[in-house]
Amino acid sequence: xxxxxxxxxxxxxxxxxxxxxxxxxxxxxxxxxxxxxxxxxxxxxxxxxxxxxxxxxxxxxxxxxxxxxxxxxxxxxxxxxxxxxxxxxxxxxxxxxxxxxxxxxxxxxxxxxxxxxxxxxxxxxxxxxxxxxxxxxxxxxxxxxxxxxxxxxxxxxxxxxxxxxxxxxxxxxxxxxxxxxxxxxxxxxxxxxxxxxxxxxxxxxxxxxxxxxxxxxxxxxxxxxxxxxxxxxxxxxxxxxxxxxxxxxxxxxxxxxxxxxxxxxxxxxxxxxxxxxxxxxxxxxxxxxxxxxxxxxxxxxxxxxxxxxxxxxxxxxxxxxxxxxxxxxxxxxxxxx
Numbered sequence: 001x002x003x004x005x006x007x008x009x010x011x012x013x014x015x016x017x018x019x020x021x022x023x024x025x026x027x028x029x030x031x032x033x034x035x036x037x038x039x040x041x042x043x044x045x046x047x048x049x050x051x052x053x054x055x056x057x058x059x060x061x062x063x064x065x066x067x068x069x070x071x072x073x074x075x076x077x078x079x080x081x082x083x084x085x086x087x088x089x090x091x092x093x094x095x096x097x098x099x100x101x102x103x104x105x106x107x108x109x110x111x112x113x114x115x116x117x118x119x120x121x122x123x124x125x126x127x128x129x130x131x132x133x134x135x136x137x138x139x140x141x142x143x144x145x146x147x148x149x150x151x152x153x154x155x156x157x158x159x160x161x162x163x164x165x166x167x168x169x170x171x172x173x174x175x176x177x178x179x180x181x182x183x184x185x186x187x188x189x190x191x192x193x194x195x196x197x198x199x200x201x202x203x204x205x206x207x208x209x210x211x212x213x214x215x216x217x218x219x220x221x222x223x224x225x226x227x228x229x230x231x232x233x234x235x236x237x238x239x240x241x242x243x244x245x246x247x248x249x250x251x252x253x254x255x256x257x258x259x260x261x262x263x264x265x266x267x268x269x270x271x272x273x274x275x276x277x278x279x280x281x282x283x284x285x286x287x288x289x290x291x292x293x294x295x296x297x298x299x300x301x302x303x304x305x306x307x308x309x310x311x312x313x314x315x316x317x318x319x320x321x322x323x324x325x326x327x328x329x330x331x332x333x334x335x336x337x
Contacts, residue, residue: 018069018106019046021113022140029142033058044090045097051152059155062099063148066090066118069106081135082114088129094118100151105134113140117151172208177215177255180262184222188235192243199247209252209313214323216253218262231268240269244298248305256326267331271295295331 019036026034026049033050044066051061068084076083084103094101101118116122116134123130138144172178182195195218202208220230230236244250244266254263267273272291303324310320328335 017108018067018104018113021069021106021111022047022065022067022104025113025140025142030145030148044087044093045101051149051155053155059152061152061155063102063151064097064099065102065104066094067104067106069108071107071109073105074107078133080137081116081133083131084116084134085126085131086123086129091120091123091130095120102148102151103132103134104140114138115140115144115148169205169208172202173211176211177217178212179217179219181219181221182239184220187220187222187239190235190239190242192239192246195243196246199249199253202253203249203309206313209309213252214255214257214326216262217255217260218265220265229268230265231273236265237269240266244270244301249309251302251306251323251327252309256323256330258330260330263327263330267295267298270298290331 023034023036026032030049031054032052035048035050037045037047045064046067047065049063049065051059051063053059073084074082076085082105084105086103102115103118104113104115106113114134114136115138116132118132123132180195180198186192186194199216202212220236223230223233223236226233250263250266254260254266256263267290268288271294273288276287276289306323307320310323325335
């Protein structure tokens with residue numbers, strides 16, 4: 001007589017036994033937190049272990065685990081453990097997982113688990129996928145806690161760094177305009193990192209972005225006694241060329257209202273400026289000219305970054321045009337009204 005009841009698969013019960021065994025070790029012995037992955041979201045990771053310090057502090061660090069339960073996983077023995085055979089589809093998944101991945105084998109007869117950290121260097125190719133050795137000395141238990149925690153390293157308290165970051169931003173907010181001086185030493189060493197870090201810092205903060213749009217004046221210091229224009233100095237031109245390749249938002253942050261030292265130097269150093277024998281009314285003075293092709297290339301590099309920033313901040317097309325036209329006016333490029 002047929003009985004009309006749903007049936008549970010034996011493999012499901014066996015898999016749950018492995019998950020329960022690992023969960024018990026994690027929660028009761030390692031004193032960490034076990035978070036099971038829902039079956040529909042299981043693509044090779046069965047659970048996650050949230051790291052908890054002896055003080056009870058949850059660090060935010062995590063370890064992913066793949067759990068396999070069954071005596072069949074212990075049939076292929078090595079001199080020091082057991083061979084686990086993995087599927088090819090899981091290789092990239094494990095490698096791209098931004099945390100350590102443990103492969104844990106559960107023996108349902110002894111209720112003992114063994115583990116190994118997944119490491120591509122430890123794997124070998126097979127006809128259907130890959131394999132890795134799971135050492136029998138790696139029993140998944142309390143005595144292994146220090147080794148397991150070593151996989152994520154010591155947690156870092158970022159409080160002081162963040163406090164300093166907030167304090168610096170609060171100091172910036174006290175000002176309405178920023179004069180940023182590039183030291184001659186940085187110019188001659190082509191060190192653009194300080195300015196890049198500064199621009200990156202205000203770029204990621206929407207409030208600072210809005211406040212300092214067009215309010216950063218980049219100055220070059222240390223050449224006051226040099227009779228040449230800055231664009232005539234090879235070291236300055238080279239510095240601006242390198243800076244241009246590393247920094248995105250010149251058009252967004254640089255002051256475009258006269259005297260606009262930063263933008264003038266930016267254009268004149270990158271656009272092949274040269275002296276003219278006759279006086280004409282072009283940027284940056286009445287007796288110099290710039291290479292129009294180089295200037296067009298400079299604009300082509302900068303428009304996408306300006307659009308990216310104004311789009312991110314939800315600024316209107318009119319605001320984008322205002323910024324664009326200011327810069328075009330500075331270099332005497334005609335545009336629509």
